[in-house]
Amino acid sequence: MPAPPEAPDLTGAGPAEVLRRIFGYDSFRGSQQDIIETVVEGRDALVLMPTGGGKSLCYQIPALVRPGTGVVISPLIALMQNQVDALRALGVRADFLNSTLTMDQRRMVEQEFVGGRLDMLYLAPEALGTPGVQQLLDRGKISLFAIDEAHCVSQWGHDFRPDYLQLSMLHERWPDVPRIALTATATSATHAEIATRLKLSDAKHFVASFDRPNIQYRIVPKDGPQQQLLELLRTEHRGDAGIVYCLSRASVEKTAEFLSREGIPALPYHAGLDAGVRARNQSRFLREEGLVMVATVAFGMGIDKPDVRFVAHLDLPKSVEGYYQETGRAGRDGQPSTAWLAYGYNDVVQQRRMIEQSEGDLAHKRSLSTHLDAMLALCETVQCRRVQLLNYFGEEAKACGNCDTCLTAPEQWDGTIPAQKLLSTILRLHRERNRKYGVGKAVDVLLGRETDETRRGRHQELSTWGIGADLNEAQWRSVARQLIAQGLLAVEGDYSVLVLTDGSREVLGRQRTVMLRTEPKRPSKSRSRSSASAAGGVKAAPADLDPADAPLFEKLRTWRGATAKEQAVPAYIVFNDATLKQIAARKPSSLAELATVSGVGEAKLARYGDAVLAVLAE
Incomplete structure (x- = not known):
């Protein structure tokens, strides 16, 4: 990139002038001005603000107003170059120190910092822990410390980074330098953990609304997820940049290959790829338009690409926090975007099994189960998804009119009798055949299917044989999935067998009514794209x-x-x-x-x- 124009003279400039002259905006949004003034005055701040809410301005402007260099702790080396490029394009004197630099390049950056010729310096948290970097910072003048992605300090969080635990030393070593910690996702518990671990309890706390009204949340039942994804991209997001999340590396590879065969430019990203391949794919995604990145959750933190028009999940996320963080990478520019999730029975089984096999004590596994239960509740709700999502973060909201449950309201039905049939079948298979089975065998019995295994096991003799013909297999699997989500059925062991719970016995004993969700036949689409454009391969004009x-x-x-x-x-x-x-x-x-x-x-x-x-x- 060519050298930026000479840095504007900002001597004596206030935050509003810097906002206009450097960033080209006339006014602040939300609580930005209060946050900026707090840091400019030399006080600490802890900021919870959604992705796309303008968090970066909250430390960039104070760094330009206060004397010295703003030091930004950023968790991803691979993204520092793009962050620095963006600032240089604005005329800001920014650079970074990380392992990608040669010794000569490193020496030059250090000289610029010590000489007071840098407005912003980006560091990785692990670099800050080294004596050499600490001694370097002692030689220069620091205007502030910005701790980006501060939720990484949460030990049982979805993006935990051990190096973040040492960042409490910033206040101890440089007590007169204000600190601002920022994150785009945090429950009240995570919020408290950030404050404690970073010693920011006395800081001024700012919690903005977590609502992203430009994102349309949609969750659909799985029915050939790759084809469902392809239909979404062809009819609504042709030519758009987007991210597709998969649970496994194998699924990432297969999905990227599938989309490429179908004429949609797609790249894979997961921890099993060569580091050079990962870096090239990430660079292409950031620099080229219209690419789709198919990835595990190893990809995305800190991605500052404003025109991601969709985020799709082909597997169930582990928590609402993770889901919110990942979907928040769509529509950072405030333009209409889609968060789409395909969700099925096997997702629930797989996540339950992963929790059982996870490391950690019983308390940790219970915590994981609680996170999963909240995610299942979001998937199965008949209420506005945005209301449920914001309630998770302690924020009250009204029905949004821009999610699938608002646009095509699902119906509820009394599923007590089907639930009793399914639970009774599971009970009889265990009690009378002395074996535990998965959902497939229970459905075979309910539908009265003659197979080699049902004949060998004499399942035709069970009293529930063939009593479920009023529902098809997909509907029975939906019943099983929703019973698991409600805690009325459980998954056990490596073979995903179904077992009864205390709640199951209440249903069988007619002490409990079971209400189930009826899936809409087709998801609603808020942004109309002409079928002619979609079929002809022409990218539709932006709706606004x-x-x-x-x-x-x-x-x-x-x-x-x-x-x-x-x-x-x-x-x-x-x-x-x-x-x-x-x-x-x-x-x-x-x-x-x-x-x-x-x-x-x-x-x-x-x-x-x-x-x-x-x-x-x-």
């Missing part, structure tokens, strides 16, 4: 853009893509989609008019202004 402006928007995107490629940076570092849409709609005819567009700061106006006006003049 006047169709008359769509051709100009695409010309600007083409220019942006060529410019980004020439500079070897991600396209969004040049301008994001939201800024290009404003340019296409307002059609500025001068640099002064272009400067009024949100997202066009002084450095970008100087670097790209004339080129943008040339595209508009065409």
Whole structure:
């Protein structure tokens, strides 16, 4: 990337002026101003704010206003380059220290820091623990410490990083330097753990709304998940960038290959790949437009790609926190995006088995089970999914009108009798045949299926043989899945056999009514995409853009893509989609008019202004 324009002189500039001149925005959002003023004044802050809520500005602006260099603790070395590129494009003097640098490069960065010629310096948490880096920081002037992805300090969290536990030393070694810890996901328990472990109990705490209204949450029953995913991408997200999460490495590979065969550019990412391959795939995803990354949960933390239009899960996440964190990678630019999950009976069985086989004591396994129960409740709810999701984080909300249960309300039905039939079959198979079975065998008995195994086991003699013909196999599996989710049935052992619980006995004893969810036949789609466009392979115009402006928007995107490629940076570092849409709609005819567009700061106006006006003049 070419050297950025000379850094603007910000001497005496306040937060609002820095926001306008560097970042190109006229006003702060939500609690940003209060957070920034707290840190500028030299006080500590703990910030819980959703992905896409503007967390980075909460430490970047104080670092530019306060004297010295802002030191950012970032957990992923692979993403530091992109974060630094984005700041340099704004005219901010930023750099990083990590293992990717040569000795000469490292020495140069250290000299820039000690000489006071850096606004921002990015470090990995493990680097901060080394005496050499600590001594280096002692030689320079530090404006603040920013601890990004602070939930990594939670020992039983989904992204735990042991190196984060040492970050409490920041206050001990540099007591006069303000600290700001930020995360995009935390329950009240995780919030408290962050404050305790980082010694931020006396800091000012800011908890923003976790609502991401631009994301449409949809959960569908599994029915050939790869084909379901393909239909989603072809009908709603053709040509869009997105992330597909799978539980296993094998599933990642197979899904990436499947999408590629179907003409959708897709790359795999998991811990089993060569480190160089992982780095190249991640770099391509960040820098190219329209790529789909198929990955395990090893991918995604810290991904700062604003135009991810969908996040899909082909397997059940382990917790609501993990699900929220992963789906939050969609729509960071505030534009309409989709969070889609395919969920089935085998997901529940697999997750229960993984908990039983996990390391840790009984308390840890109970914690994992509690997290899974909350995720199952989200999947099985007949209420607004967003309400349930926000309630998990202690936030009250009203029905959103932009999730599948709001758009196509599922019905409930009294499933007490089917539940009794299924539970009675499981009981009889165990008691009368002295064996425990999985759901498949119980369904065979209920449907009266003649197979070699049912004949060998004389299952036809069971009193429940053939009494379930009123439901089909998929419906019976849904009954089993929902009974497990409600704790009325349990999975046991490596072979996923079904066993009764205390709740099961209440149902069999007619002491408990069982209400079950009826799945809608088809999920609703909020953003209409013409079937002609989907069938013909044409990417539909953004829903919030006047169709008359769509051709100009695409010309600007083409220019942006060529410019980004020439500079070897991600396209969004040049301008994001939201800024290009404003340019296409307002059609500025001068640099002064272009400067009024949100997202066009002084450095970008100087670097790209004339080129943008040339595209508009065409």
